[in-house]
Amino acid sequence: MMTALAAAKAYANVAAQAINTTPKAAGPEAEGGGPDFGQMVSKAVNDVVTTSKHAEGQMMAQAQGKADLVDVVTSISSAQASLETVMAVRDQVISAYKEIMAMPI
Numbered sequence: 646m647m648t649a650l651a652a653a654k655a656y657a658n659v660a661a662q663a664i665n666t667t668p669k670a671a672g673p674e675a676e677g678g679g680p681d682f683g684q685m686v687s688k689a690v691n692d693v694v695t696t697s698k699h700a701e702g703q704m705m706a707q708a709q710g711k712a713d714l715v716d717v718v719t720s721i722s723s724a725q726a727s728l729e730t731v732m733a734v735r736d737q738v739i740s741a742y743k744e745i746m747a748m749p750i
Contacts, residue, residue: 662688689734693727700724 662685700720706712 689731693724693731696720696724696727 662680700717700723703712703717703720707714707717
């Protein structure tokens with residue numbers, strides 16, 4: 646389950662990534678001056694996939710006797726936290742979309 650502290654850290658990480666992303670010189674992104682939302686979401690999903698693959702690699706190494714159990718547990722919990730963060734953001738986006746669609750014109 647996602648805790649308030651974990652959600653706050655995840656929000657801070659996404660905000661820091663958004664600030665550190667350099668916009669392209671042309672296109673809609675340059676007009677708004679901010680990072681592209683699609684790129685930000687794509688990067689977050691890619692980070693989750695990378696974290697999950699690392700956890701799977703740690704599990705395989707543990708099964709072969711090449712990794713410490715603490716490293717395996719740490720990588721699995723990191724992957725779980727990343728996935729829960731993405732799911733929480735997804736739920737918020739869906740909720741915002743539903744609110745917008747329910748607004749009278």
